[in-house]
Amino acid sequence: MYRKDVIDMWREKYSEIKDIIETRLNEFSDIWRHADDERLFAEFIFCHLTPQSKAKVCWRAVECLRNKDFLLHGEEEEIKSCLVGVRFKNNKAGYIVRSREQYWNYPGGFRQFLVDIGLPDDVMSAREYLVKHVKGMGYKEASHFLRNIGFGKDIAILDRHILKNLVRVGAIPKVPNSLTRKRYLEIEGFMRELSQSISIPMDHLDLLLWYLEAGEVFK
Numbered sequence: 001m002y003r004k005d006v007i008d009m010w011r012e013k014y015s016e017i018k019d020i021i022e023t024r025l026n027e028f029s030d031i032w033r034h035a036d037d038e039r040l041f042a043e044f045i046f047c048h049l050t051p052q053s054k055a056k057v058c059w060r061a062v063e064c065l066r067n068k069d070f071l072l073h074g075e076e077e078e079i080k081s082c083l084v085g086v087r088f089k090n091n092k093a094g095y096i097v098r099s100r101e102q103y104w105n106y107p108g109g110f111r112q113f114l115v116d117i118g119l120p121d122d123v124m125s126a127r128e129y130l131v132k133h134v135k136g137m138g139y140k141e142a143s144h145f146l147r148n149i150g151f152g153k154d155i156a157i158l159d160r161h162i163l164k165n166l167v168r169v170g171a172i173p174k175v176p177n178s179l180t181r182k183r184y185l186e187i188e189g190f191m192r193e194l195s196q197s198i199s200i201p202m203d204h205l206d207l208l209l210w211y212l213e214a215g216e217v218f219k
Helices: 004-034 037-049 055-069 076-082 089-104 112-114 121-135 139-148 160-169 181-198 201-215
Strands: none
Touching: 004 089, 004 139, 004 160, 004 201, 037 112, 055 076, 055 201, 076 089, 089 112, 089 201, 112 181, 112 201, 121 139, 139 181, 160 181, 160 201, 181 201
């Protein structure tokens, strides 16, 4: 059973910020509909940076990379110079270089790469490909990327903010120490059931829970 007091609080807050959430999600969808390859790739790289680092710090790093033309052309040391405040920046700079070599230079472009792995029709297959093949990208990061380009309707971004709130409401017993593929998909299923039970769509629920922890809807 879910905790009624928690759900009531969520519903009250959701009614207050639903318009903000919908605006943000529409902005994410517009990225897929209208963005060029560089913007799509910037979102991809942003999600490379987010593990154990704050989202705003990571986005500032991406903006630095783009402004200095390091995103597409920077050497590893130049890339590192933009990763101020990003944890494990040495590893992540290497991931960026590797992803650029493999996916930015994909025949037909980066958007074509995303189409070839399943978008827009098969989001789950696209996520599986990203997790299996992209160095430094697990289920959380792949889900984050897909949500940020408009494909978050049926997937969960299981960061500690979300997991903590799933414990609070009674959807899971505790925050797991680690997330195997099996455990990630299992908890994602629990969150999907919760979403349906309280009639708040998955992508809306994600941003609502983020708001409750951070006080804003970011990315």
